Amino acid sequence: MHNKTIADLAKGLRSGEFSSLELTLAFINRIKQYSQLNCYITVTEELAVQAARAADDRLAAGNANLLTGIPIAQKDIFCTEGVKTSCGSRILDNFIAPYSATTVEKFTKSGAVMLGKLNMDEFAMGSSNETSYYGAVKNPWDMTAVPGGSSGGSAAAVAARLTAGATGTDTGGSIRQPAALCGVTGLKPTYGRVSRYGMIAYASSLDQGGPMARSAEDAAIMLQTMAGFDEKDSTSVDLPVPDYKQGLDNRIEGLKIGLPKEFFSEGLNSAVASTIETAVDEYRKLGAQITEISMPNLKLAIPAYYVIAPAECSANLSRFDGVRYGYRCQNPADLTDLYTRSRGEAFGREVKRRILIGTYALSAGYYDAYYIKAQKVRRLISEDFKNALTKVDVIMGPVTPTTAFGIGEKIGNPIEMYLSDFYTIAINLAGVPAMSIPAGFVNGKPVGLQIIGNYFAEDRLLNIAHQYQQVTDWHLQIPKGFE
């Protein structure tokens, strides 16, 4: 039953094929069996069993929805009341969240069963899951390769069937890139679509939570629960939430797809490029029209991002001070020593780099040259998307320049790691929604196709992804050894 999609599991729960408790225990057993993947930071077995029993009662009483009784797992960035919420950092290793994120509450209300908290790059800063205090996650398709990041635990757990679905967050590609490298379906919604309340902040104007699952249909089911206005998040957008499942079967004849020429230039591995071209051909067969477009400012997305995101992170992470919660150094000499040593001892190197560069970019004398300049570049990049999306319905391209790279291969060269996020970062700067769906394999490792849409067009993206998944079976492939 662990190979079934959420949509099929919901049917099985209703037909009496299995109970939520049986399903939950089956996943808990798999989590233990495949613990070497290092997907989970915390397994909440007791809570899961309780929730599964309650879900079975709800199913029997007939007041269940599609997620009731379905085992899911939360990225360890979402505060979960009474459960350790580490954000992949030593500074929160002892942090038991005193309240729950809106996303967690919504899943709880829907009756979903939380299996545990998933591994991630420290404070979501990383593209390989190697910056986690809890160690790297392994890619189930190749145990020597990274799963991507920062939602690496989420992607690997979905791919290895250690959960039916998972939450992720995406600040510069952190849902889509690991989804691509692990061969799962991931959706970064429009900024403001999913509440950020209780989602530990990295870069507040870019962060967005979203679903990671085995199919577009499952992502639609999860997003239905996650999306919506939340008065606790001042940047949450007050717009009605459509029925995401309803439009999945719409035909896509006449769909206009734009391929930015900047996405298909140097730096893109040729085997990945031809996999993407084959996927685009599949859309042509489904009746889509393909045109080449140009987005000239995309090339400046990485420099602008590495000013804006660190600047926001340097402010956001100032709350970790060793005073109110989290790690505190031993025997502080004075208050400054308490702050600087608590932070210095408990933050990892990548987090420190970003705090430092962000502090520099915001400091007197450099603010205009870096921060304001980056915000102007951000405007131009965002205009590129707005212009392109008046000519085409969606933009397609790769998610990553290569398939999953080796553990340890890039961690010593931060700039090279940053540059590998070229295809995903601009989307966050603009705030538009985008998906990664499995589109094939190169040397046994998955390749993701990126589909980028207009603001609040998640329903359209899910429809387009679902139509592809009706005529292909890349999303149904199971990594060897995890059947």
Next chain:
Amino acid sequence: MFLTADEVKKIAHLARLKINDQDIHGYAKDLSDMLNLMTQMGALNTEGINPMAHPMDQEQRLRPDEVTECDNREKFQAIAPQVEAGLYLVPKVID
């Protein structure tokens, strides 16, 4: 190199971040590489462009001035490193 070891120390102090002496040069190199990446933005003319702070360009929502938060003091202090009589304890600040 854009940044010297002394500059890194100054930034680290502003960020209240202890960096061990043996690591300073490594950070100076990494941060300089990052600044080098950022200088690429200079190639784009952004004169007259309105800086974009937020994807939706939205304004802060207003709400009625009503008490919405409940008192969570005990819950929050239960996870603090050191508290006494309802206060967070830190090293002595004034002699």
